[in-house]
Structure formats: structure tokens, C-alpha cells
Amino acid sequence: MDVKMWTYIIVGLTFALYIGIAIWSKAGSTKEFYVAGGGVSPLANGMATAADWMSAASFISMAGLISFMGYDGAVYLMGWTGGYVLLALLLAPYLRKFGKFTVPDFIGDRYYSNTARTVAVICALIVSFTYVAGQMRGVGVVFSRFLEVSIEMGVVIGMIIVLFYAVLGGMKGITYTQVAQYCVLIFAYMVPAIFISIALTGNFLPQLGFGSTLNDGSGMYLLDKLDGLNKELGFAAYTDGSKKMIDVFAITFALMVGTAGLPHVIVRFFTVPKVSDARKSAGYALIFIAILYTTAPAIAAFARTNLLNTVSNKEYALMPDWFKKWEATKLIKFEDKNGDGIIQYVKDKEANELTVDQDIMVLANPEIANLPNWVIALVAAGGLAAALSTAAGLLLVISTSISRDLIKMQINPNISEKKELLYARIAAALAVIVAGYFGIHPPGFVAAVVALAFGLAAASFFPAIIMGIFSKRMNMQGAISGMIVGISLMIYYMLKYKFGTFDGGKDAVAGLQKDWWFGISPEGFGTVAMLANFIVALIVSKLTPPPPAEVQEIVEHIRIPRGAAEAHAH
């Protein structure tokens, strides 16, 4: 059977599974729609969190990025996993004890102010919308590449699927589909990795394989070989990297803190029955994530070795089939500048003749390693699972923000549960359509903004939640001014140094790099903006009256686990 047939079968089967689960787990109440009734086991929640968290970017792009960045790729590996420690230790158990449905719920109640609630809702919408548009785009790209439909058609198919199970099942439907999606995506990621690890090093565990010796009889360690190859071609040694230490530090920190501040991740911990389950569940989630995240750097090193061995200084005419095939998609480009018919792939921009898109490293890996057709189809299904699960989680945050945080808590508090559920479903449907629109007509900034969504979350939510739990003295004035200063500073820095808005547009960006504050890139600036949030909040709260006694009681109440079930019934 050919690849296309296999892809139809495997993708079709997985989609049928997701829809089946959605029908089985239809939400009947707002509590089921928002937090799956609060009855999800910690293990299932861990798996769902992992699928929710790992997006198309993790699945498709990350290994490729690392393979070009070498050591510097560690910012993603540590940054996107270390946040779970913060979640398990500092946030999840207390927010679970607090026992409401959303992050703006917590901010609004803890800071006894609808202004604080509104600021939180706006931050949640900014973060979630930028993130979800990128996911829909990812769905479109996978569809178009493997099923040969247009990207637009791919986005529309993805929209219909997500619409179906997010609108029908709410959090309950999403949670159980995400469990299935995790299984699909991890299987699809590991199978080619294991095959390639055996082929290159003889070690079946990729995590150990990339620290082993090569299988080619040379007895050389893979990483040593890679360092040598990289240096020969003028790149930095693979295990060294080229970013400044302070920037690596800042980016890693912003990604960690941003992870812990992302509303669609936090809300997952409202779905487990107990406080102790929330802690445990974060641990399970990280195990499931770690399986993929410790495999990615191995894939990166394997793919880099394979690529350099295959193309560097080889005759263009002798390139294998996959090279020609991906050339047709323009993800590989060869321009014979010196006309010698040989591929020169080097650091020096003038002499370099080959450009390779990072996404190829995962998508074309099975072909490069000559794996059977069903594995290639499996990778397509895995990429779709990763993109759909994240999109669904984000859409739920958007619909909840609108139906609960805006309509129920602010505009019409007397609304019936049935009506609220209806509004939640309408909001989810509208959000899917808006996200789909951005997927089809991506504003040029989407890809860039997805990475910055972490900076925005770090600069706004993280400090407000942490101080809400660990400082009884933190008050409304402090938290609101902190959030506003944090997110404004982040947006300003992003506009100035990422988009060149104040200096004549995108072309100015490269020239502004020398003016970066403390040498920190926009991706890492969330760390600075977060510190600014903390400092402003602490100073303002010192100058203004302490929060009322009943709020201080809330803080004491969330610090001990017992009584979480009662808190839920508020």
C-alpha cells in the first residue's frame, strides 16, 4: 500500500476514535463543561495535560530546531519541562483547593475586584488566541503535506473535528480525547526514533543512543563526530551552541515561568478530585512529557548526522528520492552558486548553497531512514493529534473566559446554568471559527507570537497567582498595577525588538539587536517583565491598605488541603 492510502486509513481511524469518545462523554452541566465534573483520575489528567501541552510545535518543529541549534536547543528542553516543577510545588495544589473553574476566577476573588478579573480575562484571551492560531495552521500544514489537500481545506477539516468534540463535550470530552491523542502522538514519535537509533548506533533507546558510538565501524562517539562535522563546515560545535549565557538563562526562565502561567495548563489541575491529586497529576504529566522531550534531542542529533552525511559535499545528481520529493515542497532548497554540481552546506551565507526547513527533521525522518510506509502515515496522525489536542484545550479557555468570567460573573450573574452552558458552547464555536480564519490567513506574526505567548503569561499571571497564595499582604492595587506594568512592558519590548514597530518595521529588527536590554532577546524578556511585575506589585501594595480580613482568610484556607470537596460547591 502506498503512503497516501495508509495515511487515510490511520488518520481516519484516529478521528473516528476521537469523535466516538466525544459522543460518549457529552457534558451535561457547566461543571462538566468547565472542569469535567472535577472527577478525572490523576493519571488520566496527567496524560491529558501532556497532550494538551505538547503542540504541533513540540511534535513537528522542536527536534528540527534543536538539530540546528545544538546545545542552545536546551532552552526549549528545560524551559518547557521545568515549569511543571513550579506548577506542582507552587500553583496546582492551591488553585485546586481554591476550587473554582478558571484563572480569572482566582484573580478576581483573591483580589476582590472585577477590574482584576477583567485584566486577567484580557491577558488570558491574548495568550490563548495567539497560541491557537498557530495550532490550526499546524493542522493545515500536516493535512496538505500528507493528504495532498490544500492548507485551507486542511484547516477547515481540523475546525470541524475540534468543533465537534470541544463544543459537545467541553472539558469532559476534551480530557478523554486528549488521553487517546497522547497515546497516538507518543507512539508516532517513538517508533521512528527507535528505528533510527538502532540503525545509527545499535542502541534501541534513543536517550542512550545519542551518547553511544556509531554503528559504522569507526568506534567514534556520535556527538564527537557531530562536533567535528559542524566545525568543519564553520558552524559552532554541536555541544557548544552560540547564544550568550545570559540570554540562554533568560529564555529558559521565561519559558518555565510562562508554562506555569498558561491558563490552559493551569485549568487542567481543576479537574482532579483532590489537592493531593493535583500535585501527583503534575508529576504524571511531566513523566509523559519527558518521554517525548528526552527523545527529541536524540532525534535532533541523529537527523543532523544523517543530513550532513547525506548531503555535505555530495553530488546533487546523486541525491536520494526523499531529497527531490521535499525539494518539490520548497522545504529543501538547493542553489548551485559555484556551478560545480556539488552541495556545499556551510555556515558562511555567501558560500552556502542549501537551505533546510526545520520541520523536515521530524516529518521526513522516516523516509530518510527508509522506514515502512505505515510509519510515515503514523507520523502524520501524531502531528494531527498534537495540534488538535492543544487547539481544543485553548478553545475551552477562550469559551470559558467569555461565558463564565465575562457573562456569568460580570454581565448577568443571574443567568441559569442551562443558558450559561449554551453561551459556553456558542463561544467555543465562535472561537473555532476565528482561530480557523487566522489559520487560513495567518497574520505574518503568528509564528513569532506563539513563542512570545510564554513571555506574556510569565509577565502577567505568574506573579499575581504566586503572590496571591504566598503573600497575605498582597492587595488589589498591587496585583492590578503589577499585571498591567508586566504585560505592557512585555508588549512594548516585543513590538520594538521583534517587529520593529517603532523603527520602521521588520527590516530594522536585526540592527536593533545591539540595543537589547542586558543582552536579552524578546523571547527571554518575559523574565525581566515578570520581575518588574513583582517589584511594582510589592511597592504599590506597601503604600496601599491591606486586603480585607475575609480575603486573608481565603488565603489561609487554600494553604491546607482538607475541605477541597466542600469548596467546590460554592
Next chain:
Amino acid sequence: MSDKNFQQYWKRNLTYLVVLLSVWFLCSYGAGILFKDALNNIRIGGFKLGFWFAQQGAIYCFVIIIFVYVNLMNKLDQEYDVHEK
């Protein structure tokens, strides 16, 4: 729960947090970034140690830290009788 007990419980929790977050910082920002170059002189198989921490080790440490905290807190909750039934 009496006020004094509550203060003690919270203090123990904070101590755990400070210790575990220091470990969290050391195995990621320490071993993987700040002291990476020094650690790279040590090799385990094909891995330079600093590089290994940055791309593998830190992640394993994160998982261990969370489960250590889960166990410590489950015991602490029992001890102060604030666990959920």
C-alpha cells in the same frame, strides 16, 4: 486546626519548597547553563556532562523533584491531620 499548628505546617511546607527549588535551580540553571563549561570536562560515554544535563539530566531531575515533594507533603498532611479523606 489551631493557629500554632497551622503556622508550623506552613513553615515546614515552605522549608520543603526552598530546598527542592534550590535543587531545581542547581540541576537546570546550574549544571545545564552556568557551570556547563566546567562540567563538560567530565565525560560519561559519549556525553559531555554539562551538555547531558542541559538536554537530558535536568528533565529527569524535574520528575524526581515533583515526586519527592508529593511524598513529603502526603506525609506532612497526615502528620498535621489536614489530609483529605
